[in-house]
Amino acid sequence: MAQISIAGDDLVVEIEGWEKLWSLKSRLVIPLVNVRGATVDPGIAAEPKGLRAPGTSLPGVITAGTFHQEGERVFWNIRDGARAVVIELADERYARLVVEVADPAATVALIEREIKR
Amino acid sequence: MGRPRGFDEQAVTAAAAQLFAGRVYDGVSVDDLVQHLGVHRNSLYKVFGSKRGLYIAALRWHLEHRLPRLAEQLAAGVAATDDSVLDLLLLAGVERAPVDTDVAALVTTAWQTLGQALHRAARVNGTSPTALSTLLGERLLARAAGPTGDPS
Numbered sequence: 001m002a003q004i005s006i007a008g009d010d011l012v013v014e015i016e017g018w019e020k021l022w023s024l025k026s027r028l029v030i031p032l033v034n035v036r037g038a039t040v041d042p043g044i045a046a047e048p049k050g051l052r053a054p055g056t057s058l059p060g061v062i063t064a065g066t067f068h069q070e071g072e073r074v075f076w077n078i079r080d081g082a083r084a085v086v087i088e089l090a091d092e093r094y095a096r097l098v099v100e101v102a103d104p105a106a107t108v109a110l111i112e113r114e115i116k117r
Numbered sequence: 118m119g120r121p122r123g124f125d126e127q128a129v130t131a132a133a134a135q136l137f138a139g140r141v142y143d144g145v146s147v148d149d150l151v152q153h154l155g156v157h158r159n160s161l162y163k164v165f166g167s168k169r170g171l172y173i174a175a176l177r178w179h180l181e182h183r184l185p186r187l188a189e190q191l192a193a194g195v196a197a198t199d200d201s202v203l204d205l206l207l208l209a210g211v212e213r214a215p216v217d218t219d220v221a222a223l224v225t226t227a228w229q230t231l232g233q234a235l236h237r238a239a240r241v242n243g244t245s246p247t248a249l250s251t252l253l254g255e256r257l258l259a260r261a262a263g264p265t266g267d268p269s
Contacts (some may be wrong), residue, residue: 037167041150043148047158086147088162096162108167109216115166117173117219 002077002099004107005084006114008014011035011087015064015077018058028097036088037062040104045081050074066094074098087111126164129154133192134175138205141212142172172213176223179205184227191234191252194242203256 013028014054044071049057049070057063063076078084085104087097099108123230126144136145147168151158165171179202181188187202214221239246 012150035172037162037165038169039147039162039169041147041158041168043146043151072159086162086167088166096159108169112167112169115170117170 001083002101004099004101004110006032007109010035011111011114013087015099025105028094030089030092032114034090034092035111035115036090036107037115038088039086040084041086041098041106042082042084042104044084044098045078045088049076063098072096124156124160127178129156129164130171130174130178132225134179134183134205135172137172137175138179138201138208141208141213169217173219173223174206176209176220180223180230184230188230188234191231192237192241194238200256200259203253204260206258207253207260 001016003016005012005014007029011030011032014027024063039100045063048069049063050067052067052091054065063078063081065076067074067076070076070095073093074099075094075098078098078100081100083100083102084098085102085107087099087100089096133150136149136153140149145168147158147161149172150156151169154161161171165174167188180181183202184206187197187200190197206224209220215226231252235246235249235252244251
């Protein structure tokens, strides 16, 4: 599970508990100007994830770490994906983050409020 | 920033507007969008940023491409050929505008366009203008009357 907050002009994504071991990364700080949007998307769990490096993938149990797909680097940290949120980035190491959060709708509202459309 | 466009963005935006006109925002999942728009999930995120990004693009497209014709017909005092144009705006006004200032601004713009068209018709005909609320209320009542064989 990820804890997502906004600190000043940054989006802060913290991976909680044991899962941080699997993703090999426990905290991401991303300037809000590089955040293009956030979406509630449980269905993404069923999508192919690409090649993992580094990280962990136990199908049906946990998908965590950095995955490479179609020339993009995507950070995953989900279990069953029922509470998955997709955060699209620009000009960052990761093209997008796919993380599980306690309240997907509230997380998306928090992030989208900051996005100029 | 280079964003590869593997699809016709206008066509996808138009199709999204149609989808959001028939179903509430929260009732349209990303799975639904991927399936109905025929676009890969990753491309959808790459181009629009988020589901809300796509929704706002769809609403803008609607104001730009579908609203003007209805406004012209109203201003000319002729019968509207397609008042389903109001559906996306009605849903947006009820569901999204109260919680999304960008949507509220777009819906307000649409109401102003329609209100001005109704006033123009009244000036031409020398009658008192039809209220915007009447126009919207009539469409709402028509929708509430139930399916009429219209597949949408």
